[in-house]
Structures are given as C-alpha cells and as structure tokens.
Amino acid sequence: MVEMLLDATRNYNDKLTKKRLFGWHSALFPTGYSGLNHVTVGAWRKGPMQVLSGPYGRERVLFEAPEAERLEKEMSAFIKWFNNENDGIDLVLKAGIAHLWFVTIHPFDDGNGRIARALADMLLARSENSYQRFYSMSAQIRQGRDDYYNCLEAAQKGALDITETLDWFLACMDRALDQARDCLINVLQKAKFWDSIADQQLSERQRKIIRMLLEDFKGNLTSSKWAKLCKCSQDTANRDINDLVKRGILFKGPSGGRSTNYLLIKELI
Numbered sequence: 094m095v096e097m098l099l100d101a102t103r104n105y106n107d108k109l110t111k112k113r114l115f116g117w118h119s120a121l122f123p124t125g126y127s128g129l130n131h132v133t134v135g136a137w138r139k140g141p142m143q144v145l146s147g148p149y150g151r152e153r154v155l156f157e158a159p160e161a162e163r164l165e166k167e168m169s170a171f172i173k174w175f176n177n178e179n180d181g182i183d184l185v186l187k188a189g190i191a192h193l194w195f196v197t198i199h200p201f202d203d204g205n206g207r208i209a210r211a212l213a214d215m216l217l218a219r220s221e222n223s224y225q226r227f228y229s230m231s232a233q234i235r236q237g238r239d240d241y242y243n244c245l246e247a248a249q250k251g252a253l254d255i256t257e258t259l260d261w262f263l264a265c266m267d268r269a270l271d272q273a274r275d276c277l278i279n280v281l282q283k284a285k286f287w288d289s290i291a292d293q294q295l296s297e298r299q300r301k302i303i304r305m306l307l308e309d310f311k312g313n314l315t316s317s318k319w320a321k322l323c324k325c326s327q328d329t330a331n332r333d334i335n336d337l338v339k340r341g342i343l344f345k346g347p348s349g350g351r352s353t354n355y356l357l358i359k360e361l362i
Contacts, residue, residue, distance in 0.1 A: 101211040105218035121204045132202035137164040156249035158199035184220030188213040189262035228273035233265045298323040313354035
C-alpha cells in the first residue's frame with residue numbers, strides 16, 4: 094500500500110497505464126491471496142463483481158460492476174480520460190470523479206478501493222504540483238467507509254448527476270485538511286515547548302512523563318500515577334514532580350490532598 098501511494102504521489106506527472114495499475118495491484122497482493130481467498134493478480138478480474146452490505150444471509154446488493162468482458166474497453170476509456178490534461182476539468186474535481194469512476198468499474202478481484210484512493214491522491218498531488226503531502230485523502234475516505242458506500246450506491250442506482258458524490262468527496266478533503274492542520278499545530282506546539290526548556294537538565298523519567306503529557310494523557314497526573322508509569326518509588330516520584338514545579342514546568346491543579354494533580358504550564362506549550 095505504501096509503495097503504491099508513494100509511486101502515485103511522487104510520480105504524479107507520469108502517465109497512468111494498464112501496466113502501472115497492474116504493478117500497483119501486484120504490490121497489494123504479492124502472494125496472490127487476499128486473506129484466505131485467491132485473487133487474480135496484475136490482471137483484470139475474470140468474473141462478476143458485486144458489492145454487498147448487510148448481515149450474512151440477508152445481504153443486499155449495493156451495486157454491480159460491469160461484466161468482465163467489458164473491462165478492457167471501460168478501462169481504456171478511463172485511462173485515456175485520466176491522462177487527458179486538456180479537458181478543462183479542475184483537478185480536485187477530477188480526483189473525485191476518478192475515484193467514483195474507478196470503483197464503478199471495479200476492474201480487480203480486490204483492492205479496488207485502495208487503488209481508487211491512490212488515483213485520487215495522485216490527481217490531488219498533480220493539482221498542487223508537489224509530491225509533498227501534509228494530508229491524506231486515502232486515510233480520510235477509508236475512515237468514512239459507510240458514507241462512501243452510501244454515495245456509491247446512490248450514484249449507481251440514481252441518475253447521472255454525481256453532485257452529491259462530489260460534495261462527499263470535497264467534505265472528505267476538507268476534513269483531511271483540518272486533521273493535517275491540527276496535526277501540524279500540535280507538532281509546532283511540542284517543538285516550541287522543548288525549545289523553551291532546552292537548557293534544562295531533566296532526568297529520563299521527567300522527559301518520559303512530559304512527552305506523555307504532550308500527547309493524549311489519560312486522566313490527571315498524580316504522584317502515585319507517576320510512580321507507576323516510571324516504576325519508581327513514591328518518594329522518587331514526589332522529588333521528580335517537585336523539581337519540575339520549582340523549574341516552572343509543572344504546576345499544582347486546584348484539587349488538594351490525595352487528589353493533588355499536576356499540569357504543564359500552558360505558557361510553555
């Protein structure tokens with residue numbers, strides 16, 4: 094999966110070809126198996142393809158892909174359209190259309206969703222004229238799997254208007270950009286914090302707990318929790334904490350007694 098995505102995004106200006114798609118598919122299934130099931134690798138599927146939903150025995154067909162006999166013609170048309178740089182279509186919208194078109198054809202026995210997401214990321218990289226990615230549409234589309242299937246079913250069973258599907262695709266992109274922004278803000282905040290205490294001589298125990306506090310620390314930091322996390326005595330935990338309080342890195346929370354907890358000084362983050 095990583096090799097495929099790297100090829101799609103780093104070599105975004107290279108032409109899409111049948112050979113390249115077969116190479117991606119072979120990279121996804123190097124053993125020729127998907128789980129316990131044998132799949133035709135590096136070639137179009139040989140049989141029918143249905144996407145089902147619902148409990149076993151009561152599945153319903155979300156959509157049925159074109160017959161295997163049509164795949165060569167359908168994929169030739171898709172590849173030709175994908176490589177056409179003079180069609181006047183905004184590349185972000187083209188990424189959404191390419192994703193829908195590819196999963197509609199469903200040319201492989203398995204891995205169609207993953208390859209469709211790679212194709213979308215490839216066109217988005219082309220739209221930005223850069224292989225450096227700070228967000229991932231692949232991950233965001235995968236997280237919204239249920240909505241993806243709903244849009245696929247609506248596009249298959251409705252008219253040729255795909256506005257709703259493109260709305261969904263753009264909403265995924267919006268969320269992907271938001272996640273990337275939040276991640277970058279978090280990274281910058283951590284860098285700012287460590288820069289602010291770069292001249293401080295801290296023990297490995299203290300660094301460990303600070304790193305945890307900068308991540309998604311569960312609950313409140315107490316001296317007993319410190320002792321358990323660092324596998325040290327209660328006295329050692331108290332000394333470590335009091336040292337950080339004196340340095341202006343931690344401060345006592347409002348609770349007292351056994352509920353005394355400690356937090357990072359916000360000005361340092």
